[in-house]
Amino acid sequence: SEQKLQLVRGRIRAFPDFPSPGVCFRDITPLLKDPAAFCAAIDLMEDHLRKTYSQIDVIAGLDSRGFLFGPTLAQRLGIGFVLIRKKGKLPGATESVSYSLEYGKAELEIQADAVDPKQKVVIIDDLIATGGSLWAACTLLKKLNAEILECLVLIELKTLEGAKKVTPFKLCSLLQYD
Numbered sequence: 485s486e487q488k489l490q491l492v493r494g495r496i497r498a499f500p501d502f503p504s505p506g507v508c509f510r511d512i513t514p515l516l517k518d519p520a521a522f523c524a525a526i527d528l529m530e531d532h533l534r535k536t537y538s539q540i541d542v543i544a545g546l547d548s549r550g551f552l553f554g555p556t557l558a559q560r561l562g563i564g565f566v567l568i569r570k571k572g573k574l575p576g577a578t579e580s581v582s583y584s585l586e587y588g589k590a591e592l593e594i595q596a597d598a599v600d601p602k603q604k605v606v607i608i609d610d611l612i613a614t615g616g617s618l619w620a621a622c623t624l625l626k627k628l629n630a631e632i633l634e635c636l637v638l639i640e641l642k643t644l645e646g647a648k649k650v651t652p653f654k655l656c657s658l659l660q661y662d
């Protein structure tokens with residue numbers, strides 16, 4: 485497991501001052517290109533969820549990079565995957581919430597019938613920075629009366645204190661950076 489974590493850590497690149505001055509962008513594209521490292525990341529997420537929860541009903545992934553990890557994880561666990569998307573992409577009745585992120589502002593939506601009340605949901609994304617996106621995702625799932633088990637990300641940017649923003653919900657991360 486420590487070995488898998490090293491494999492994953494070795495496939496994350498840092499780009500200073502992208503997309504704007506002062507932001508150090510953590511780039512996961514080397515991870516996605518390396519099947520062993522990509523698999524190790526999914527393995528670690530799956531292991532963590534299996535040992536932490538006896539039941540999970542749904543994985544909810546954030547647009548767009550949560551979609552890189554969520555569906556595979558849901559398939560591994562034998563459960564469904566639901567989309568939390570940027571505004572205007574989902575048809576039918578939706579809930580929406582606006583939020584701020586590390587370098588901008590946006591609005592997220594979920595379909596009103598995406599989850600049933602009381603369903604146990606894990607929310608997945610690649611990375612937490614300010615926590616604005618995951619806070620918005622939690623807010624949407626709360627509106628649908630889902631039970632949020634935790635937010636799970638590959639990367640946590642510690643100095644931005646995103647974990648505080650998603651309180652009272654639990655945040656778990658595979659890798660932490662200052």
Ligand code: PRP
Pocket residue numbers: 546547548549550584585586587609610611612613614615616617618646
């Ligand atoms: C990035 C990242 C997270 C979010 C983290 O996505 O993938 O979803 O920002 O920032 P926060 O914790 O400050 O909210 P982005 O909104 O850039 O969209 P993308 O996944 O489509 O690139």
Ligand code: HPA
Pocket residue numbers: 507508509510511586587611613641
């Ligand atoms: N890296 C990748 N995605 C991000 C970041 C980052 O540092 N901050 C917000 N989204």
